[in-house]
Amino acid sequence: MTADITTMLWDTDLLYRSPDAPELEADLAKGASEAKAFRDLYLGKVSTLDAAGLRDAFRRYEALSELLVKPQLYAHLLFAADSDSDANKMLSQRTAEFGNLMGRELLFFDLEIMGIPDERFAEIAADECLAGYGHYLQIVRKFRPHTLTEREEQLLKLKNLTGAEAFSRLFDELSASFRFRMELEGEEREFTGEELLGLLHHPDASVRERAFATFLKRHEEEAIALGAVFNTVALDHGQELELRSYRHPMEPTNLGNEIPEEVVNRLMEVSEANYGLARDYFRLKARLMGMPKLKNTDIYAPVGETDRHYTFDEARDLVLDAYGAFQPRFRDICAAFFAERRIDVLPRPGKSGGAFCMGMTPSLSPYVLLNFTGNLRDVATIAHELGHGLHFVLAQKQSMLNYHAPLPLAETASVFGEMLLTRSLLEKESDPSVKIALLCAKIEDIIATTFRQNVLTRFEERMHNERKEGLLTATRLCDLWWEENGKLYGDAVDMIEPYRWGWSYISHFIHARFYCYSYTFAELLVLSLYGKYLEEGDAFIPTYVGILESGGSLSPADTVKPAGIDLADPHFWQKGYDFLAELIEELKGLIGER
Template identity: 75%
Template structure:
């Protein structure tokens, strides 16, 4: 039975009937009225409220935030699915302006909480009635030294619409507009960017290299725009650092992640010390492919299962079965995404690249966007994004301010889901050549999620530091990119020349400053958690479920402590790479 095309697109009518719906207009209008009323009721009065009144204000704020974000999330989903539609473009811009205005309207609330007198703050955080807001208040409080007056904060938010946010939007629209004329197996047609990147899994070295080259060269043709966007984003961040007295580019991210600079630097330096482990694998893969040396277009080349593709139905059943082997509850949650059509599956012109799971609110179900082309990596991506979805659903027991997990834990369930899929496939496979293919895919995934993300973070860090001294040309940005990737590849991998533009299409650099090290953090954490699962069996599941259900109600360290994980332990990060070494040794035995 084949999935029909309608079920391959998501159904957003549970949110609103359409982009021109009267309900949408009504919510925009009602949202403005309710935000203005909240401001009138509470502005300038937070410090003077008694405990009962403050609890009431916090609850009202959460309810209002959840109401205001719904039309914005809806507009984001429509834009991600089709950025070329004029009606959707207008709605997306309207939602962005609405969100900006509402954040300025309610800015006072966080600021007044941040500046509560020390004795009042201490009393609140020790009061059991405020237990559900303890972490939220602490999360705000740590930004106290870097917060400006309300008027200044409001002006900065307002100008972002025509500043850095406008450049972000330009990046998205330009990247989504590309189509690529390309020939494979004698057939020439137009490809989306995601379809071209999918050809990095093609069995032919020539096809892989040509596809990636065509993709990167199109970005190079628009190098003036991409260089301007990256320069603007870095300059804006630098000015924000200066205004808020931050000492180094990653400090705001580390502060938000509740991780010290020392912990993050240890994570990254341990990763760099293990780059030779990746290079050992790259040399082994070259042998498997019968090549003297890999090019960076060969890293994801199929091994053993040459030419194997999966229908979306096959991918769905494999992923659901893998989750079902772990927990029937997890399988049932994942199945809901298919049943309720909360997944948009196929690539198409105008659709955003990559994949994501959009966590909505405690009362709205999450949505998943894919660009499924049928290779094994795409099956793993489905498991990954549904892991996010399970995480968001379990966290719906939290209230709005505690719903979203802190960034270092945001990738935990997704990466764990990929591990479940790999072990499910390996356990049911007897053909050594297929096992080799599966192990290669998993090892490459770990390398991409740890070492590659470390490279991306080091590149981003250098980009921001160098931009502080002056404008960066596209050539200079390419040089930084080339140097940081070269540290990972060493003499084991040759980079193709167009890869100097490999930085230009990575949206994390534009939308989420220094997000990439969260992938490294999550992968190494998951390897530790998965090892615990193998030892403890089913008794591990309730503890893991509690980690996911906690959402953002605790710090990362406090969230994982019940699982016996100490993020400050000197050898913690190395233990994750030791698991990778074990997988490479397992692969060697099979080879």
């Protein structure tokens, strides 16, 4: 079957027929009405509820949350697919303001849960009828020392619309508006950003360097706007830290992730102690490619057969086969994204860069956005995003408050899916040269998902710490970026000069404080889980399914405990890097055989 252009566009009519659909207007009106009714019913009374009453309030709150979020998710999908559309811009802004208003209306609920006296809270939380909400209750209470009065919280949320959220929106619109011109194969043409980044997998080193330089220099041209965005986001975060009495920039993220500070610090320190593994691989790849030394534009260069182009149909089938070989039900869940057109495939002007899977609610199916250009990395991206989709679908057995997995586990299924794809491709190949190419691609992916994300986290940490002392010029941001990347590359890789602007297109810095260490966490966790799968075979599958089905109903530590994993084990993170070292040795063996 050959995919046509229609099947490569997602079908948002499954949510609403159009931005002005009567059903959408009705949901907005109903949501506002029910939010007011919920506030009238429970305001000032939450602390007086018994366990059964609080359970009923949770159920109403969850139903209301699903109703309120649906129009916002729909608007986000439209805006991500085409931010050039005025209708999409207007709906996106309208629903953002609606969500902000509804959030202010409902702030009281969590605040009153925090206000329940400790002794009474312990009694209520222990009641069996609230068993399904025990984890949520504990999470809410953890933020009690950092929470302000309802009026103060409302004002902060209100000002977000014209503060950090406005600058976040500016970043998205500005990035999506970029157009790039570059000569390729004797012809100058226009590219999207994703198409240029896709050329980092081109077999010609000069094309790779020109593509990345073109991409980065376009961002440099917007130094004033991008510098203002990053400074404002950092300043806003710093002011909130002060208002809420947090000790350091990463503390609220760690608290929300339920990961102790010492565990995060150990994760990052162990990662840095293993940077030498990446440098060893970069030197090995340079020899493999007959180059004296890699530039950072050569890191993802194809080796042998991986310069081939995959059609989308080929990529889809490879990914579905990999999931199906592990668990036939997984294939069916992933195949539904294509059959139901919940996946948007090709890059185009106005479309958001990168890729994401949007988990909706326990009653709404997730959507996937790609920017597919046909290289092996894009095939892996399909496996990655469908892993997210699989996770969201399996977690739909949870209720709304327990639906979304905590950030450290949010990347588990996606990274595991990439591992399944790699091993599936390796098992199908008998040619050592092709196996070398595939193994290189997997090692590079692990390096990108662990070491590079650690570099990003260190840069973000330094950015927030230095912003407390005053404005960060774009030049200073470039310096911080260069220094942190230099710690990883050492003398093994030369960075091209335009790479000083590599910080300027990383959307995680804008949308989610310190998200990036979740990738490192997930990759090392998955390497451990995959090792257990290799040891136990099919007996491991129910345990893995249980991890994904748990959604956000448990802490990360409790979620992975059934797999025999102890996140507090000081040696845990090193085991993942030992696995990477084994892959590099396997690669050396294949090179020797060839």
